[in-house]
Amino acid sequence: MTQPITSKELASKIVNDEKTLILDVRNTDEFDNWKIEGGNVEVINEPYFNLLDSVDPVMGKLDKNSEIIVVCAKGGSSDMIADMMEEAGFRNARNLEGGMKAWSEHLEPVKLGDLKGGGELYQFVRIGKGCLSYFIESNDEAAVVDASRMIDVYESFAKERGVQIKYTFDTHLHADHISGGRMLAEKAGGTYYLPEKDASDVTFDYAALEEGNDITVGNTAIRVQPLYSPGHTIGSTSLIIDDQYLLTGDILFVRSIGRPDLAGKAEDWVDDLRNTLYNRYKELSDDLIVLPAHYSFAEELGKDGSVSARLADLYQQNAGLQVENEKDFRKMVTENLPPQPNAYEDIRKTNMGKITPAVEDQKEMETGPNRCAVEG
Amino acid sequence: MNITANETLDAKGLACPMPIVRTKKAMADLDPGQVMEVQATDKGSTADLKAWAQGTGHQYLGTVEEGEVLKHYVRKASNEETKEEKKHEDVIDLEELRSKVDSQEAITILDVREPAEYAFGHIPGAINIPLGELEDRMVEINQENDVHVICRTGNRSDLASQKLTKKGYKKVRNVVPGMTKWDGPTERSN
Numbered sequence: 001m002t003q004p005i006t007s008k009e010l011a012s013k014i015v016n017d018e019k020t021l022i023l024d025v026r027n028t029d030e031f032d033n034w035k036i037e038g039g040n041v042e043v044i045n046e047p048y049f050n051l052l053d054s055v056d057p058v059m060g061k062l063d064k065n066s067e068i069i070v071v072c073a074k075g076g077s078s079d080m081i082a083d084m085m086e087e088a089g090f091r092n093a094r095n096l097e098g099g100m101k102a103w104s105e106h107l108e109p110v111k112l113g114d115l116k117g118g119g120e121l122y123q124f125v126r127i128g129k130g131c132l133s134y135f136i137e138s139n140d141e142a143a144v145v146d147a148s149r150m151i152d153v154y155e156s157f158a159k160e161r162g163v164q165i166k167y168t169f170d171t172h173l174h175a176d177h178i179s180g181g182r183m184l185a186e187k188a189g190g191t192y193y194l195p196e197k198d199a200s201d202v203t204f205d206y207a208a209l210e211e212g213n214d215i216t217v218g219n220t221a222i223r224v225q226p227l228y229s230p231g232h233t234i235g236s237t238s239l240i241i242d243d244q245y246l247l248t249g250d251i252l253f254v255r256s257i258g259r260p261d262l263a264g265k266a267e268d269w270v271d272d273l274r275n276t277l278y279n280r281y282k283e284l285s286d287d288l289i290v291l292p293a294h295y296s297f298a299e300e301l302g303k304d305g306s307v308s309a310r311l312a313d314l315y316q317q318n319a320g321l322q323v324e325n326e327k328d329f330r331k332m333v334t335e336n337l338p339p340q341p342n343a344y345e346d347i348r349k350t351n352m353g354k355i356t357p358a359v360e361d362q363k364e365m366e367t368g369p370n371r372c373a374v375e376g
Numbered sequence: 377m378n379i380t381a382n383e384t385l386d387a388k389g390l391a392c393p394m395p396i397v398r399t400k401k402a403m404a405d406l407d408p409g410q411v412m413e414v415q416a417t418d419k420g421s422t423a424d425l426k427a428w429a430q431g432t433g434h435q436y437l438g439t440v441e442e443g444e445v446l447k448h449y450v451r452k453a454s455n456e457e458t459k460e461e462k463k464h465e466d467v468i469d470l471e472e473l474r475s476k477v478d479s480q481e482a483i484t485i486l487d488v489r490e491p492a493e494y495a496f497g498h499i500p501g502a503i504n505i506p507l508g509e510l511e512d513r514m515v516e517i518n519q520e521n522d523v524h525v526i527c528r529t530g531n532r533s534d535l536a537s538q539k540l541t542k543k544g545y546k547k548v549r550n551v552v553p554g555m556t557k558w559d560g561p562t563e564r565s566n
Contacts, residue, residue: 030423049428074420076393077392082392264517364419
């Protein structure tokens, strides 16, 4: 039997920039749509159904002595192929347990820094999907921003650290992943905040995330300042944490900017998006560290595996912030948009509480990349 | 949609890769040109079966969803269709057929593909008698009619045209190339 590899092990290999060789045996359409990427990852695709008779088609392409991680959608086909490869003389073919589905769910916590008031800020990197969520803790209290569906990860993290989750925030109504914010708050006895303008159709109770109503985490005042910043959605709200960090949600990313069309309102929201990016954010401190809710490129991951950038640097480097002409900007964010995220309409309905799909269906809905960005 | 297949494979409840592994095995025992119905519940099986069929030369016909069950239809690659033999001389191209269909001319369109192929898309009004059943069911077609015979690529319909002519049908035209290139109206069976 071959030695399987978990998503956690694979994530740390990628974050540590280790040489990683992957054989992806899903069908080529799925592979082209979404695959494992990273600094030192080399990946080749050969669908499992071409390897049923023998693994000959990949013999010449892969070194028999190297570690080869075999990946499929759920881990069944890759397990079979890894065994076949071992029989064919490969010494270290390893099946990725649970396949792309498990990979898509893995969250890797990375510490971003200490807070002035005595606390810590963590970024949870969902490396398989490019989603980022945040964990703020201070004086035995914690807040989670843009939580993923896998709330047990935050729960056990809070337990390990002996802190109580008091608040959860969604910077906007998400269209690419199912939010865990409401459930997490419910289970921890905390409060779930959502921007009111994004909540017009929701079926549950929530607290309104509003500019001017600061929230304090811990006794020593880790200040969370909501900043109304529409554009990706009409309610999109950024959060300034401890006067140091700017959580931009899906408005501003490290290498790109948010797309305004996922709620079907591209034309209406372009001006909001422009105003937020070219005016509102510009008035903020240059030294704020931008922490987005997504990343799209492996290159956006820093050395420690986190995703962040100084606001002033983004005004120099991010292509989406360099478009002087308003017409060009409009064109960029309304034309040639990437395909919509998988099942985005059902995901929005789920986040509004209008539908409650079974867990297996929720997993299915979330497959694929996040696709919340427009590349400038 | 009620679709006839030559064999049915039950791959329900099996996770990837088993639906394709089983299909591959079952197809080996099928005669060329015959259709297999593969019943599966694994959602990934549609895309995989389609890609697998393309790679192997088999013809993926389509998939029907019945509740949780996906019924895939695949037709085994047929050797007979690639043979170059004696041809039925009176042929008609798709453009001409299209204008006859559009002007609602009184013609008989005989579709000699397998019922499963026919079910996933055929010219409205076309009669379906698969090539293999033509000898027995020829009586269903009036000898005096203008018969236009069509299949997927023009080969099975060529053989059918020859059979009809031999039996005394006077006005038989083979449609070339066939449904693969037909861009006129089609309908699915209910």
